[in-house]
Amino acid sequence: MTKRYGKTLAVDNLSFQVHPGHVTGFLGPNGAGKSTTMRIMLDLDAPTAGGVRIDGKHYRELAEPLSYMGALLEAKAMHGGRSAYNNLLCLAQSNRIPRARVDEVLDIVGLSAVARKKSKGFSLGMGQRLGIASALLGDPKILMFDEPVNGLDPEGIHWIRNLMKNLAAQGRTVFVSSHLMSEMALTADHLIVIGQGRLLADTSMADFIATNSRSYVRVRSPQHEELKDAFQRAGLTAVEVGDGSFEVEGADAAKAIGELAAQNSLTLHELSPQQASLEEAFMQMTAGSVEYHAHHPGDPTTPGAPGPQWGPGWGGAPAGDDTEKKG
Numbered sequence: 380m381t382k383r384y385g386k387t388l389a390v391d392n393l394s395f396q397v398h399p400g401h402v403t404g405f406l407g408p409n410g411a412g413k414s415t416t417m418r419i420m421l422d423l424d425a426p427t428a429g430g431v432r433i434d435g436k437h438y439r440e441l442a443e444p445l446s447y448m449g450a451l452l453e454a455k456a457m458h459g460g461r462s463a464y465n466n467l468l469c470l471a472q473s474n475r476i477p478r479a480r481v482d483e484v485l486d487i488v489g490l491s492a493v494a495r496k497k498s499k500g501f502s503l504g505m506g507q508r509l510g511i512a513s514a515l516l517g518d519p520k521i522l523m524f525d526e527p528v529n530g531l532d533p534e535g536i537h538w539i540r541n542l543m544k545n546l547a548a549q550g551r552t553v554f555v556s557s558h559l560m561s562e563m564a565l566t567a568d569h570l571i572v573i574g575q576g577r578l579l580a581d582t583s584m585a586d587f588i589a590t591n592s593r594s595y596v597r598v599r600s601p602q603h604e605e606l607k608d609a610f611q612r613a614g615l616t617a618v619e620v621g622d623g624s625f626e627v628e629g630a631d632a633a634k635a636i637g638e639l640a641a642q643n644s645l646t647l648h649e650l651s652p653q654q655a656s657l658e659e660a661f662m663q664m665t666a667g668s669v670e671y672h673a674h675h676p677g678d679p680t681t682p683g684a685p686g687p688q689w690g691p692g693w694g695g696a697p698a699g700d701d702t703e704k705k706g
C-alpha cells in the first residue's frame with residue numbers, strides 16, 4: 380500500500396505478510412511510517428493506494444473485529460474520567476464480550492488492584508497496561524502493538540516480552556512495532572524493517588543475527604604499508620578501512636596478527652577484537668532513510684562508512700544509496 384499526506388509520502392508501495400505463530404517485529408526509525416501502516420490495518424485511516432487484507436478480508440468486513448484483531452496503538456483513546464474497569468466494560472459491552480472477561484484481562488495485565496481507579500491518574504506504564512488489556516479483551520487471534528514498551532519499567536518490559544512470546548506460542552499472530560533493534564532482538568522471531576515508508580528487509584531474526592553479528596579484529600599500525608605486505612605474505616585477508624586501520628574477519632584472528640607483527644618487528648597501536656552490534660547493523664541499514672539525523676565523524680550511520688554486508692535476503696538497496704535528508 381501507499382499513503383500520502385499532502386507532500387509527505389508516509390508509506391511507499393509497502394508490501395509484506397505477517398504470519399501466525401510468530402512475533403513479527405515492525406522496525407523502523409522515527410517517522411518511517413510504522414504507525415501509519417498500523418492505523419491503515421485497523422481501518423483508522425485510508426490508504427492512498429493498495430490496502431490490507433486480514434485472512435483475505437478488509438478490517439471492516441470482519442464480523443467481530445475486536446475478537447479477531449486486538450490492537451494497542453501509541454495514543455490509545457481511553458476515557459480518563461472512567462475507571463480502568465469501566466473503560467474495559469464499555470468496550471466489552473459494545474462488542475458483545477462477556478463481563479467476566481474484563482476481570483480476566485485486568486488480572487493478566489496486573490491492574491486488578493487499581494481496577495476501580497480513574498484511568499486519568501494512571502502512569503504511562505499503567506496506561507500501556509490498560510491499552511494492552513483492551514487489545515486482549517476479545518481474546519483475538521491477531522494482536523498488534525505499536526511501541527508497547529514505551530513507558531514501561533524493566534519489570535514491565537520483561538512482562539510484555541513474555542506476553543508477546545506466549546501469545547505467539549499459542550498460535551496467534553503478533554505484530555509489534557519498535558524503533559529499537561535491541562528490543563526486537565529479544566522479542567521477535569521475524570523482522571520487517573522499513574525506512575521512509577519503504578521495505579528495507581523482510582527476514583527471520585535468526586538470519587538477521589547470522590548476517591550481522593560479525594566479529595572481526597581491528598588493527599592499526601604506524602607502519603601501515605609494511606603491515607599490509609606482511610598480511611599478504613601470510614595469506615591473511617585484511618580490509619583497509621577509511622580511518623587507516625585494517626579489519627580482519629574473526630575475533631580469534633588477534634593472536635595470529637600479534638604474532639605476525641612480532642615476527643616482522645612491526646609496532647601495533649591497536650589490536651582489538653570487535654563485535655558488530657545488531658543496533659549498528661540496523662542504523663547502517665536505515666542510515667539513508669532517517670528523517671531526523673545527527674551526524675558525528677566516524678559514526679557508523681554515516682553513509683559510506685564501513686559496516687556489515689547485507690546478505691541475499693535483504694529487500695532494499697544498501698544504506699547510502701538513498702539521497703539523505705538531514706534534519
Ligand SMILES: Nc1ncnc2c1ncn2[C@@H]1O[C@H](COP(=O)(O)OP(=O)(O)OP(=O)(O)O)[C@@H](O)[C@H]1O
Pocket residue numbers: 384387388389407408409410411412413414415416558
Ligand atoms: N496525520 C498526518 N498528517 C500528516 N503527516 C503525517 C500524519 N501522520 C503521519 N504523518 C507523517 O508520515 C510519516 C510517517 O509517520 P508515522 O507516524 O507513521 O511514523 P512512525 O514510523 O510510526 O514513527 P514514530 O516511531 O516516530 O512513531 C512522518 O513523516 C509523519 O510526519
